[in-house]
Amino acid sequence: MSDHAPVIIDVAGTRLTADDRRRLSDPLVGGMILFGRNWESREQVAALCAEVKQVRDDLLISVDHEGGRVQRFRTDGFTHLPPMRRFGEMWMKDARGREGSGAMRAMAAATAAGYVLGAELRACGVDLSFTPVLDLDFGASSVIGDRSFHRDPRIVTLLARALMQGLLQAGVANCGKHFPGHGYVKADSHLEIPVDDRALKTILEDDAVPYEWLGTALASVMPAHVIYPKVDKLPAGFSPKWLNDVLREKLQFQGAIFSDDLSMAGARRIDGREVTYTQAAVVALQAGCDMVLLCNESVNSEGGRAIDELLEGLAQARDRREWQANEASEQRRLALLPCGPAPSWDHLMTEPRYMRALQLLP
Template identity: 85%
Template sequence: MSDHAPVIIDVAGLTLSDDDRRRLAHPLVGGMILFGRNWQDREQLSALCAEIKQVRGDLLVCVDHEGGRVQRFRTDGFTHLPPMRRFGEAWMKDARGREGSGAMRAMAAATAAGYVLGAELRACNVDFSFTPVLDLDFGESSVIGDRAFHRDPRIATLLAKALMHGLLQAGVANCGKHFPGHGFVRADSHLEIPVDARPLKAILQDDAIPFGWLATTLTSVMPAHVIYSKVDPRPAGFSPKWLNDILRDQLQFQGAIFSDDLSMEGARKIEGREVSYTEAAVVALNAGCDMVLLCNESVNSEGGRAIDEMLDGLAEAQSRGEWRANEVSEQRRHALLPCGPASSWDALMTEPRYMQALSLLP
């Protein structure tokens, strides 16, 4: 079987258990995602990430670290980054008589935020963050809310591009989410499957525009666990139409596609039928995802048995030809690993670029 490690898993605690090491060494595991429970302080986090890399050096160590309410590490020196809406608000505030000055300041601040975010993570051996949010702020979605830059796709696109520029300066890749747009629906896909009944044309002319405009800048994309009922009965992350026909062919996106968390309620049913994690993973991979996430199963009452069952199930499904390893997918995963040397935390604290970036944050 060719080399393709599509599964991103989590671990339960502050250090690795024997079970964690065994799972991380599984040939189908390509990375892991950190949560607040994996954080005590910078020293512990750096040691945990180093432990993960000792299992396999190319494992991608990820985190949801956006700023605002979605920021896993908040103490021991980590900068409290503002929610993305703050940059959108700054955009609208021009200095008197200087049209566009708010936009310029907001983009500089977003680049600064991207650099601070990426540099602080890398100083603790974290490789990658699932950011930025490209959803538009329709004022409807509680789960998106102030995580979105703006209602206007032009403003959201330019601020996201500025943030990604800052990440790039820190050597960190990016992830636009949640394709083709989660901002219009009210339901929270962690708890239920939201349905967006707008026609394809309306979505492509509004929510999905940032993904097209940023197709050459985005290194990865995460689709929404949302059903766009006029387009496909499946949620976007399980839909070849959304991922291959629209995102790859129409919008010309070349980077990696992650499934959203397969343990979310939005991933547990496909076309009205309850599915196992293995089945969900197979459907996502066949629909066009390069990687699939299974989160928070290491802390359930069965000690992560669901992770083992999914890894075993995926291996069996692969041997039966139900999904095929994809060399290009593996190249896309490797492309998300950080590039260039990382500063230590102490060196970062006196680095002129970092100091300047802190001064620019709103």
């Protein structure tokens, strides 16, 4: 067992192959992320998660499952959850003569959504969902759009806290994203490197405020593949200034930090030069990330060779002391694992809290 397992990988299909098992057994691998292609049915995805835990019971199983257009599992009983903007809209609609009633209803509904989201994932064996989105809705970003709760950081903070409370009740870890904020820029970091020209003071007083106010409740954070040139020439996820000086030191965040997907265009150029996955991972780990994600490389034409190259390259880089295994990082990873056993789906379907939560959804 490595004293630091920082790599989160994916698998190609609905069952583990021999290559998947070999990669998941690698001491540098700390978990896996599920996608829509890994889904056929609840029974199948639960069996897949159980297979992963049989390889190593400390592997963290994660998924991008927010609601709205970012929801990996949508059939076979999974509830179609609304986009987060719906809760922000609820907040603004008070009942006649009852000021603040919209806010109360919205928070109750967001907690219910977090519980339904988390409980359904947990019943299938998933440990963490990469939610909530804490980006502010400036109306500019097509990739964020209705994934954001609101433009006002106070409303974003309170609705995110409510959603996270529901996740916590379900036993599923959360991840606030995309630090310090992806909502202001138009470009999609999956395809290019967005640039946000605002000053640090402006960002800290607006976009980054939810991270400060939620610091003790967030289990993990994912930085943006965005460059903020007035702060650093490096994208936030590769920047010691953002991750150590701002997030760790100034905002006093104690949880885990994930890199965003290293296969995204925003991660393939660092400081003006093309980089390999290994080079990107080393820079991210040196900058302060506890874990790095490499997504969708198991389905490329080379049968996942990029994953093998990353694991081999990262091991060699560690041996050359280009990055160092970090015991604190490993403890933060292990803290994301659930404490108790997952309930069965059948049990969940008759649970009073779950039934009530469904009634509260908008």
